[in-house]
Amino acid sequence: MIIKQLSVFLENRAGRLTELTGILADNDINISAFSIADTTDFGILRVITGKPELAEKVLKEQGFAVKITDVIGMIMPNKPGALHHALQILTDNGISIEYMYAFANGEGRATAVIRTDTPQKAIEVLQLHKMELLKTGDVYQL
Amino acid sequence: MIWNEHHECMGRDQLASLQGERLRQMVERIYYNVPFYRNKLQERGIEPGDIRSIDDLKKLPFTTKQDLRDNYPFGLFAVPQQDIVRFHASSGTTGKSTVVGYTHNDIMMWSEVVARSLTMAGVTKHDIIQVAYGYGLFTGGLGLHYGAEKVGASVIPISGGNTKKQLQLLEDFGSTAIACTPSYAAYLGEAIMEEKLDRSKIKLKAGIFGAEPWTEEMRSQIQQLLGIKAYDIYGLSEVIGPGVSMECGIQHGMHVFEDHFIPEIINPETGEVLPYGELGELVFTAVTKEALPLLRYRTRDLTRLHVERCDCGRTLVRMEKCVGRSDDMLIIRGVNVFPSQVESVLLEMSETKPHYLLVVDRQNNLDTLEIQVEVEDQFFSDEVKELEGLRKRISGNLTSLLGLHANVRLVEPGTIERSQGKAQRVVDKRKLN
Secondary structure: OEEEEEEEEEEOOOOHHHHHHHHHHHOOOOEEEEEEEEOOOEEEEEEEEOOHHHHHHHHHHOOOOEEEEEEEEEEEEOOOOHHHHHHHHHHHOOOOEEEEEEEEOOOOEEEEEEEEOOHHHHHHHHHHOOOEEOOHHHHHHO | OOOOHHHHOOOHHHHHHHHHHHHHHHHHHHHHHOHHHHHHHHHOOOOHHHOOOHHHHHHOOOEOHHHHHHOOOOOOOOOOHHHEEEEEEEOOOOOOOEEEEEEHHHHHHHHHHHHHHHHHOOOOOOOEEEEOOOOOOOHHHHHHHHHHHHHOOEEEOOOOOOHHHHHHHHHHHOOOEEEEOHHHHHHHHHHHHHHOOOHHHOOOOEEEEEOOOOOHHHHHHHHHHHOOEEEEEEEEOOOOEEEEEEEOOOOOOEEEOOOOEEEEEEOOOOOOEOOOOOOEEEEEEEOOOOOOOOOOEEEEEEEOEEOOOOOOOOOOOEEOOOOEEHHHOEEEOOEEEOHHHHHHHHHHOOOOOOOEEEEEEEEOOEEEEEEEEEOOHHHOOOOHHHHHHHHHHHHHHHHHHHOOOOEEEEEOOOOOOOOOOOOOOEEEOOOOO
């Protein structure tokens, strides 16, 4: 249930993101979902991909600071109150979220990628409440 | 152990009067024997009789590396050629090399100060010392050699390089001390690991390292690799060679052999003498040298002097490791900043490596300092608060050391240019016209 997310340090420099996406494209690596956390001087790119290890290898070879981070993917119905319901479960169980990003994948479903310090506990709690979680293999189908 | 207790533990007043007397004699010698100095003194209206005590030192003119170059090769010598028994020369990275000469007495004095230095590192006649500094025009090899013989140690004059032979003699002869550059010591240590030598056969206990800048981190690394105590020795060929100052067992700065080399710290901009404890350019007057007696020679090395008595019992002042060269100094909002200070902060922090660039600019008539630091792969966190925390820790440490606000910018690994030789550490964008 743990999803391997690729995190990349990016300087705020024109064209830098394009260089990165070019490297991924050249290596036939698909981006299933991503978000960028930005500050004045730098950004952190977070990518969900079916081939995180390959992406890590090729980006490191090109000199990027790269890290694989454990995240979980929570699948919810794409309707009002669904996200609130899920977050309430996490809050009630004392699980804090470092960051998250979400996207709708059509067919009335949405996925939230969640980074927490206690991913195993989050998985147990969510499963207990019958929440659907993204499996590693599912990443390809996103 | 102290080699020359009389001179190394002398009362400060007694030392000052000895220095004053030696300075008086020296000024007389150079006035009558070196036209360059006679002209300089006459320009300032100074007669030999005007110099009566050490307090008169500050009236005297400085000598620079350029003066040595202008008078290449023998123009500053104070004795005729028949009294010179040896030459050394420093490699000239810019322009001609600098030539130095020694009389028989100079060689005796040099051997004496190196003997004092080796004694500080615990070397005695019972030791076998491998002198792995280069022998030749460079002062390292022969300087250590003569001092070690004076101590009575058994000297292996192996010179630099030839690592296989170095390792073989370390094992076969059972060398107990080694003298070389710190970078070569680290290299030897790594070679011992790689060759998987039998550590029990290596009897080394002390290393005397100098001739290039090195850090406390390098010291720990060398001590661990070689299983020794590593001592810092300082010197420059213009003054004598290695043995101008040396660390004792307390390792709290290098004792300057002040009865021969009078140190001063000056403001490199104004030439004003600074009090003990302040950072500035190190200046030496080699009062006892016969062949090349240098008056207030500007080393361009930046350091501090401390006069508080050392626990080892010596009264000689201690100089800190040099923090940089005055040529590298930047003045930002009136504060002196050296790239090496930034380097020391980054080396002390476990999360950073010393890959950095100082960018100085001027905005609205105010100098700004930005320090770019590479994010190391292993310390990269994908959480903004962690990276911001790292940035603030670096900035806080730098600001407190420099006494000036430094804006830190994290950059991608490998983006700061690496150089084989002198690294480009500063970009100064200020336009002062």
